[in-house]
Every structure is written in C-alpha cells, then in structure tokens.
Amino acid sequence: MNEHDRIAVVQQFGRMYRAFMSAFEVAVGQPMPRWRILLALHEHACVLSQKKLVERLKVDPGALTRQLKTLEGLGWIVRSVDTRDNRVSNVALTAQGRAIAEEGLPRRNAFLHDTLASLPDEAIEALSSALHMFEGRIQEVALANAAQAAALAAVAEDKA
Secondary structure, eight states, rough: OOHHHHHHHHHHHHHHHHHHHHHHHHHHHHOHHHHHHHHHHHTTTTTEEEHHHHHHHHHOHHHHHHHHHHHHHSSSEEEEEEEEEEEEEEEEEOOOHHHHHHHHHHHHHHHHHHHHHHHHHHHHHHHEEEEEEEHHHHHHHHHHHHHHHHHHHHHHHOOO
C-alpha cells in the first residue's frame, strides 16, 4: 500500500468517526462525550471522583471539567468536595441525570445494534483487531515522538 492509499484510509476513518458521532447524538439524544460521563456515573452507583472519571474515560482533565460544567448547568450532576479528603472532587448523578441515562440506554443499545447488525461477526472482529493494532501503533509513535522532543529540549537547554 502506498502513501496515498494510507492517507485515504486515515481520511476514511476520520469521516466514519465524524458520521458515527453525529448519528449517535441524533439516536441517543446526547453527544458522545456527555453520554460517556452519564453512563460511567450510572454504572458506578451514580458517584465517582473527577480523577476516577478521567482515568475511566481516558480523557483530558480540562475537557472533563468543561463537560461537567455543562452537565451541572443542566441539573444532571452535582459536584462536591469529598468529606474524607477535601482534595477530591466527587461527581454524582442527580435524579434527573439518572433518568436521562436510563432513557438513553435503550436508544444507545438500539443504535449500536442497528449500525452493526448487517456486518458479519468476522468483519467486526477484523475491524476490532485492526483498530487495536492502529491504536497501539499510534501510542508507540506518540511515545517515541515525546521522547525525541524531550531529548531535543535537553540538548537545547544544555547549549543555553
């Protein structure tokens, strides 16, 4: 596969991702980032620390904070300082937030079923395998680039 073909594959992946995110929001009624927070809280007795949410969702802390502000403004979550450790900020679903999550679950399940139903299991397994390899490779390249940038910064600092 030549470079042009590889670029086309990555562009196709990007188009598919954007189409999926848009269709998900229409079907479920929530954008994916917001839905993931609601679902994580719903699955964990409706309360998690912000740190645990960052770890579970693998998101940037700043991006999570922005989403939480939106959810708080909607009245779907409340944030509070942990009574045992005032450095910890807990996030809890409100009754309204719990209801939104519970209403969205059947729509999410139907959307995932409908989007994957016509694909044979072998195709889904092959896609999953390819995506795992692609994700792993992206992480390897990112680590190598970070190490190279750190080495260059150290050399530049030594020269200064």
